[in-house]
Amino acid sequence: xxxxxxxxxxxxxxxxxxxxxxxxxxxxxxxxxxxxxxxxxxxxxxxxxxxxxxxxxxxxxxxxxxxxxxxxxxxxxxxxxxxxxxxxxxxxxxxxxxxxxxxxxxxxxxxxxxxxxxxxxxxxxxxxxxxxxxxxxxxxxxxxxxxxxxxxxxxxxxxxxxxxxxxxxxxxxxxxxxxxxxxxxxxxxxxxxxxxxxxxxxxxxxxxxxxxxxxxxxxxxxxxxxxxxxxxxxxxxxxxxxxxxxxxxxxxxxxxxxxxxxxxxxxxxxxxxxxxxxxxxxxxxxxxxxxxxxxxxxxxxxxxxxxxxxxxxxxxxxxxxxxxxxxxxxxxxxxxxxxxxxxxxxxxx
Numbered sequence: 001x002x003x004x005x006x007x008x009x010x011x012x013x014x015x016x017x018x019x020x021x022x023x024x025x026x027x028x029x030x031x032x033x034x035x036x037x038x039x040x041x042x043x044x045x046x047x048x049x050x051x052x053x054x055x056x057x058x059x060x061x062x063x064x065x066x067x068x069x070x071x072x073x074x075x076x077x078x079x080x081x082x083x084x085x086x087x088x089x090x091x092x093x094x095x096x097x098x099x100x101x102x103x104x105x106x107x108x109x110x111x112x113x114x115x116x117x118x119x120x121x122x123x124x125x126x127x128x129x130x131x132x133x134x135x136x137x138x139x140x141x142x143x144x145x146x147x148x149x150x151x152x153x154x155x156x157x158x159x160x161x162x163x164x165x166x167x168x169x170x171x172x173x174x175x176x177x178x179x180x181x182x183x184x185x186x187x188x189x190x191x192x193x194x195x196x197x198x199x200x201x202x203x204x205x206x207x208x209x210x211x212x213x214x215x216x217x218x219x220x221x222x223x224x225x226x227x228x229x230x231x232x233x234x235x236x237x238x239x240x241x242x243x244x245x246x247x248x249x250x251x252x253x254x255x256x257x258x259x260x261x262x263x264x265x266x267x268x269x270x271x272x273x274x275x276x277x278x279x280x281x282x283x284x285x286x287x288x289x290x291x292x293x294x295x296x297x298x299x300x301x302x303x304x305x306x307x308x309x310x311x312x313x314x315x316x317x318x319x320x321x322x323x324x325x326x327x328x329x330x331x332x333x334x335x336x337x338x339x340x341x342x343x344x345x346x347x348x349x
Contacts, residue, residue, distance in 0.1 A: 010051055018047030135167035142167075180313055191234040191320055195344035198231045198238070198270065202261050205242050209250060216255045218276075220246065223262040230344035231270050237317040238341065241325075244310035245274040245337050253278035253334075268343045269323075275336035281329040289327055290315040314339075 022043040025034055142164040146157055180189070199222075206220045213220050231238070249259040253276040264271040281289065292312045318325040318339045329335035 010055055013054065014047040014051040017050045018043040021046040135170045138167040139164045178309065180309075180316075189320070191237065193232055194235055195230050195232050195346075196235045197228045198263070198272065198341070199226045199229050201235065201239060202242060202246075205239065205246055209243070209246055212247070213250050213259070216250060216253070218250050218253055218255070219258045220250075221258060221260060223260050223273075226263055228346065229263050229265070229270060230346050231341040232344035233321055233341050234317075237320070241314040241317050241339070242272075242274070244314050248310065249274060249276035249278070249335075252276075257334075265343070269340045270343050271338060271340050273336055273338050275334060277334040280331040280333055281327070281335050282331065283329075286327060286329060290325070 022039065025039055025042060028034060142160040146160055202222070209220065246259055246261075253259060257277045260273075260275045262273040262275070264273070290311045292309055315325050321341060323340040323342075325337065325339035327335060327337050
């Protein structure tokens, strides 16, 4: 019965009614003579009338119920043509069941997505407040110290003003990075493509970060000697990406370790790898590493400085170039960040 269409149920019901009317005639024939023709005409007539009456009633009942159902689950407006398609000769019940199940699954997915977005929003606001709280409280403390007498001491006031300036710079960096991400997400930042030697660019970044690396006794080096490798990209954006990745390998790598840069050429894609031999990143943290403000072992790594937005910006920059950035890591061995760029031409650099 479950797989029967409405019209088939009506036919079976009408046949049952016809059979019962035939039995009634047989019973009545024992007391009253009934012409033989009645045994054929009466059951068929009763069965046919039953079919027609219940067809109309059932069709109206199903149509009204399904109209209410479809108004609830369909996004568009119900039109007359859709109502006419509700035929009892089709399996309208099963069709409604399928569409209802599909609608339920879609709504469940939407609810789960909204829950994830709400959770992300709460976490994002909490992280943002935490990131801004540290420099704000520092500035507040320095100003209070100066107002309580430190302003009269020239050595103290200069030292505290310099510290307040650094805290202000950190706040400015966070806000500028947030503004960058916001503009990238709405497509407001345009890329200025050019052909340039990425090996030379990395050498310049090594020179810029050399002092930081020496403080932690970390060597900045290429995996091997590379000839000039030209890429076609926005040089300024790629400079920010590489500066962030190499800077992270210095900040979070093991003291006395190394930061290695490798290049691989495959057809028209240049693959860049930035690796270190630091403590590594837990596997559970890898999927969220490129989220805003996400930090591994937050209480320890927050002291390393930065806005907490560097990897999120790097991902946006690389994806804006039509490429991807990824990370692989092994605890106790180190981490490697990989991204691709379009191959450039030397004579157009």
